Every structure is written in C-alpha cells, then in structure tokens.
Amino acid sequence: MDQLLTENELEARLRDVGAQRYHHLHPFQLRLQSGRCSRTEVEAWALNRYLYQACIPQKDAIILSRMDDPALRRPWRQRIVDHDGEREGDGGIARWLKLTDDLGLSRAAVMSGRFALPATRFAVIGYLSFVRDATLLEAIASSLTELFSPSIIATRTAGMLANYDFIRPETLAYFTARPVQAKRDSDFALAYVKAHATTPERQQAVIAALEFKCAMLWAMLDALEHAYVYAEPAPGAFRAGDARAPHLVAAA
Numbered sequence: 001m002d003q004l005l006t007e008n009e010l011e012a013r014l015r016d017v018g019a020q021r022y023h024h025l026h027p028f029q030l031r032l033q034s035g036r037c038s039r040t041e042v043e044a045w046a047l048n049r050y051l052y053q054a055c056i057p058q059k060d061a062i063i064l065s066r067m068d069d070p071a072l073r074r075p076w077r078q079r080i081v082d083h084d085g086e087r088e089g090d091g092g093i094a095r096w097l098k099l100t101d102d103l104g105l106s107r108a109a110v111m112s113g114r115f116a117l118p119a120t121r122f123a124v125i126g127y128l129s130f131v132r133d134a135t136l137l138e139a140i141a142s143s144l145t146e147l148f149s150p151s152i153i154a155t156r157t158a159g160m161l162a163n164y165d166f167i168r169p170e171t172l173a174y175f176t177a178r179p180v181q182a183k184r185d186s187d188f189a190l191a192y193v194k195a196h197a198t199t200p201e202r203q204q205a206v207i208a209a210l211e212f213k214c215a216m217l218w219a220m221l222d223a224l225e226h227a228y229v230y231a232e233p234a235p236g237a238f239r240a241g242d243a244r245a246p247h248l249v250a251a252a
C-alpha cells in the first residue's frame with residue numbers, strides 16, 4: 001500500500017522523475033547541444049519536432065474540453081494562444097517554422113509531416129490519446145515536463161549558437177519566449193496537481209503520468225538517434241537534401 005505523501009513530498013517525487021527521466025539526459029540531446037550533430041541531424045530534429053509542437057495546442061484543446069470550471073479553462077486557454085498566436089505569423093508554431101525556414105526546409109513539407117519518422121508520429125498520437133483517455137488530473141500532470149524545460153532550453157540554445165555556424169540567434173527565436181511561458185504554465189499545473197492528488201492512488205497516477213510524458217519525449221529522441229546516427233531513416237522519412245525550400249532547389 002502506498003502512503004499518502006504530503007504536498008511537498010509529492011512535488012519532490014515529481015521533480016525526481018524529471019531528474020532521472022527527462023530528455024536532458026538523452027544522448028541525442030547531448031549530441032545536439034555539444035555540436036556533434038551533422039547539419040542533416042539538426043534538420044531532422046527540427047522537422048520531427050515540428051510534429052510535437054503542432055500537437056501541443058491540440059492536446060491543450062482536448063484538456064480544455066474536459067474542464068468543467070471556467071476559472072480553470074481561462075488560464076489554460078492562454079496555452080493555445082501562445083502556440084497558435086492571435087493572427088497569422090504569430091505564436092509558437094510560426095516561430096518553430098522560422099527555425100525550419102532558416103535550415104532551408106520547405107514549410108509545406110515540414111507541415112505535411114510526411115518526412116517525419118514513424119516513431120515521431122506514434123509518439124504524438126500516443127500523447128493525444130493519453131490526454132483524452134486518462135483522468136483530467138493525469139492529463140494535467142503530464143504537462144509537468146515543463147517544470148524542467150527552461151533549463152534544457154537554456155543549455156540547448158547556448159550550445160547550438162556556440163557550435164553551429166548555420167544557427168543565428170533569430171533562428172532560435174522560438175525558444176526566447178518559452179522559459180517564461182513554461183514557468184507560468186508549470187507553476188499553475190503543479191499547484192493543481194498538488195491540490196487534487198489527495199489519495200495515494202491519485203498521487204501514484206500523477207507520478208506515472210509524468211513518467212509517461214518523459215518516456216514519450218525520450219522515445220522521439222531515441223528514434224532520431226537510431227535513424228540518423230546508427231541506422232537508417234525509415235522508407236520515406238527525411239534524408240539529406242529532402243524537403244528543401246523551393247527557392248533553394250531552384251538555386252541548386
């Protein structure tokens with residue numbers, strides 16, 4: 001029988017999940033931030049991760065649709081605005097496309113998802129299913145990886161700027177806004193989880209939900225590392241020279 005943890009003990013357990021399982025420890029992340037990735041690997045990372053970025057407002061819309069309380073929906077809907085923007089060209093998804101633009105990738109190809117690795121697609125589908133099928137408390141708890149993202153974003157951004165001559169500060173504009181948004185979002189989600197995980201069963205469920213999300217992020221980097229470092233991308237998945245923006249193809 002699991003013991004009921006105090007709120008502080010629960011928070012410590014959740015932070016421990018991050019310390020042990022978050023993708024800051026993944027070999028592909030270490031490779032990316034230390035300049036050991038080839039340009040093709042950086043392009044593959046940005047192209048695959050677009051799918052994750054694009055699914056975030058969809059998962060937040062699912063979570064929003066499951067909330068009965070307007071006081072809860074009001075702050076949560078800001079997450080969708082952050083990613084989609086208030087108008088065309090605004091918001092996190094548009095800023096992610098600035099990164100893929102600067103890498104010379106075609107927007108249509110990136111947004112279609114057709115060059116993504118199979119595991120990236122399955123990870124994203126798995127995440128959307130999780131927030132639909134688990135309890136609302138578990139769905140909210142799965143967003144708590146954002147407790148750990150400001151630190152990995154700072155390390156990755158500094159490492160990429162220092163180590164790749166094709167990355168300029170504007171290329172990584174996506175990451176400028178994220179740490180402040182992530183802190184605001186994760187403070188809110190953590191307070192909710194601490195207030196609502198009031199039985200040992202619920203506490204174990206929120207810990208497992210955070211482990212699930214860490215596993216999903218880990219699996220996406222496993223797939224990139226397997227395909228681009230050790231083996232081969234699946235048939236149809238991105239390879240060097242694929243998905244070039246039309247003006248670059250014309251100039252070649």
Ligand SMILES: O=C(O)c1cc(C(=O)O)c2c(n1)C(=O)C(=O)c1cc(C(=O)O)[nH]c1-2
Nearest residue numbers: 056092142143144145146148149152153178
């Ligand atoms: O750069 C990263 O490593 C990283 C990690 C995470 C995360 O931990 O889930 C997010 C993001 N970035 C991110 O940019 C983002 O918008 C985001 C939203 C969420 C979420 O769970 O709602 N996680 C993340």
